[in-house]
Amino acid sequence: MEALTRIAHASIRVAAETTGEAYTAAEAKANAAAQMAGLAYGLAAIGPSIGIGMIFGKAIEAMARQPESAGMVRTTMFLGAAFTEALALIGFVAFILLKFA
Amino acid sequence: MLLTQIANQKFAQITAALVPSAEEAGRGFHFPEINSILRWKDVVPGINKVIIIGILAALIGTVLFLVAAMKDGSKAPKGARNLAEVIVEFIEKNIIMETMGKSGMGWTPFLLCVFVFVYICNVPGIIPFIQMPATARMGVPMFMALLVWVVFNATGMKHQGAFGYIKGVLFPPGVPKALYILVTPIELISTLVVRPFSLAVRLFANMLAGHLLLVIFALLSEALIQAETQKFFLVPVGILPFILLMFLTGFEILVAFLQAYIFTVLAAVYIGGATHPEH
DSSP: HHHHHHHHHHHHHHHHHHHHHOOOOEEEHHHHHHHHHHHHHHHHHHHHHHHHHHHHHHHHHHHHHHHHHHHHHHHHHHHHHHHHHHHHHHHOOOOOOOHHO | OOOHHHHHHHHHHHHHSOOOOHHHHHOOOOOOOOOHHHHHOOOTTOOOOHHHHHHHHHHHHHHHHHHHHHHOOOSSHHHHHHHHHHHHIIIIIIHHHHHHHHGGGGGHHHHHHHHHHHHHGGGTTTTTOOOOOGGGGHHHHHHHHHHHHHHHHHHHHHOOOOOHHHHHHSSTTTOGGHHHHHHHHHHOHOOOIOOOOOOHHHHHHHHHHHHHHHHHHHHHHHHHHOOOOHHHHHHHHHHHHHHHHHHHHHHHHHHHHHHHHHHHHHHHHHHHHHOOOOO
């Protein structure tokens, strides 16, 4: 993590030097936050994506085995997907907060 | 100490190759400020586009069901009544029967209101020239989630008594007594804090993400098709984000419905859980 932060800082410093603009501490913080925001959202999406894939896969298996219980399985599937998705969406909100707030 | 200096120099060398030069950095595609996408000017002081959409959503839903109620119910349903009956049947069959069972039928009006309002607030995200879901601002989802929170807690207190409901939430039956040290704080936070928070954030973040996605691809295809340099390469490439934009618009129709459905199902599950405690 520290190495990533250092890459971010180094790239910003180089960018500031090549464009000839002044490189203030506030700008550095904002730029680092913006770059880390993308990373944070990417990390937040890993777990929920696997989870949602498993939920829908298992639901399709269950529906194929017992088509008469498809309605109940579908409702439960959307419930589970909604709870799993919440984590990814909180990651997205964290991204928005880091990038824009 | 020397090693870190060498490492820093290496980092600077590597990243210098990745950074665009000064004349390159000024050109190209710039994403607008988020405030220019989400904050609308006031039409009348205190009333902007999002509020107008919210008021219209409430009015359209009310008028639809009033018109449907005034039609003759003895003949085969047509027009507004047909639509209203389809929505009511969907709520009763696919939401209440699946989550609360037959005893929850009394909740049809409340859940119908929630579903219709949230859906009509979501849909303007893909209607041309309006293109702003009212639920992409935190106010509407937060109010709806707080409403559901008040309703399911009040229902629990009405059906089980205030003391019984709080006892059922904090000390769920069937757990070994020693585990209550662990279970009680988790249950307290998950029922009273996480439930309304996740309900509001789920709706808000889904609609905001969809809105930003549409904005990004619309701006990208516009910037590529109107490119000033390397036209014969960039203009054909600009068609690709436009095709994706059309697919995403179709996907947003699905998301608008799905989020309204999930919001209503979760409200039904919370109310059902508060009415009938676990044994």
